[in-house]
Amino acid sequence: MKKYLFLLVCSALIFSCNDEERPAVCGVENPVEDLAWVKEQIQSMGFPNSVAYSYLKQANYQGETVFFFGYCDPLANWALIVRDCQGNPVEGEISLTDLNGQKVxxxxxNSVCNFS
Known part of the structure; x- marks a missing residue:
């Protein structure tokens, strides 16, 4: 009987784990939907042709979660503006190499950006 109870408890622990659970970022589960400033920025992207070249990445900078919009059009220049959880620009000289754990x-x- 103890063996079956042990197997039952182990099975419950194994199957209760959910790979789809994401840790909270900036106090929310989904920053794209739950951070008002991010959602507003995405919705206000202007030129329809240029949106296909846009993306949003999350990263770590000096121990803090930060975000930045990027642009993958090889014919265009863009400025790196790193923002904190509240949408405020992070001050200082920051380059892409300073941003750890970047993920889209x-x-x-209709994105044409290649992230592989």
Whole structure:
């Protein structure tokens, strides 16, 4: 009986783990939907042709979660503006190499950017 109870408890622990659970970022589960400033920035992107070249990345900078919009059009220049959880620009000289753990958290469905 103890063996079956042990197996039952182990099975419950194994199957209760969910790979889809994401840790909270900036106090929210989904920053793209739950951070008002991010959602507003995405919705206000102007030129329809240029949206396909846009993306949003999340990263760590000096121990803090930060975000930046990027642009993958090889014919265009863009400025790196790093923002904190509240949407405020992070001050200082920051380059892409200063941003650790970068991951794309948003890109349009018609994105032409290649992240591999």
């Amino acid at each position: 958290i948003w890109k349009p469905s």
